[in-house]
Amino acid sequence: MMFSTVMRPALLAAARSPRVERTVTGMASTRKVVRRFVAGESEAHAAHATAALLESGRYASIDYLGEDTTDLEQARATVAHYLTLLESLAELPGAAGEVRPLEVSLKLSALGQSLPRDGQAIALEHAQKICAAAAAAGVWVTVDAEDHTTTDSTLAVVRALRADFPWVGTVLQAYLLRTEGDCRDLSGPGSRIRLCKGAYREPAGVAYQHRDEIDASYLRCLDILMRGQGYPMVATHDPLMLEAAFGYVRSARRDPDRFEFQMLYGIRDEEQRRLVATCAHLRTYVPYGDQWYGYFMRRLAERPANLAFFLRSFGPG
């Protein structure tokens, strides 16, 4: 209780504080812990981690870390990283059927969405470049969900991208009050929706605040997506959500090629392998790059055990 009412909001606020960022990223012991959740700093590290996941029967979605870019040059540099990444991914084993084993995940705020003038148009142009390179490499693209102030803009960019690249997917966050409606609108033929609970600090006017409400919303949204005509991507580590997903799959008579599970790199590795052994598609989200701070802090905010693991790194050894 203390964790969700005190620690989680404090960690999520710290995730957006440049001052705390300087302190946390400056600590030598932090880097060791970060490596549990982040595959490394370079495209070579990301490709290496991805090859190991493919080897174990898992699929991968690779994310070049970065967000809240306020500088056009930085947004262009992010595009360049994705293009280099896609060149490395093109050398890994490709698609056998309709489901592509490799995907990249993009945050539009890293591509310029929040630039003061024409941010949305700039992010769209940058995402189009990445999608064209992904198409050539046989790799899917999914656009991540960020805080609620960006949701309309993100969905508009995704709609525009899908006009040229109909396989582009996006993420919906069950904690937002609007998401059940979005699931209904976006569960048509060809859609690819990753459903997650949501990782940002959101006000009560737009988001459920309590765990039970968020879980109930997740289940309603999952039911809609599973009964829909798209390709649901069930992004959660929660055993209750996973069990419910199998139930919805059975009642909607979905075959295993028409949905997938997704989990984060470094989290519930054994469970990831177990799901693969049940013949389900399991995709691991693999973040890499040196701007890991926001991503890392959101992982600490999710679970007391993650925070404890971080705090233990200050101990002896």
Ligand code: FDA
């Ligand atoms: P939650 O944190 O609610 O925990 C529920 C239960 O799951 C726990 O009680 C425990 O039993 C189990 N569990 C959770 N973590 C565990 C661990 N480390 N070890 C063992 N058991 C554990 N968010 C966002 O806002 N935008 C986005 O684009 C994305 N993208 C994304 C992609 C993918 C592939 C994933 C998996 C998640 C995201 N997220 C995200 C993050 C998401 O919104 C959410 O914050 C986390 O997944 C945590 O929620 P869970 O549903 O996993 O379980």
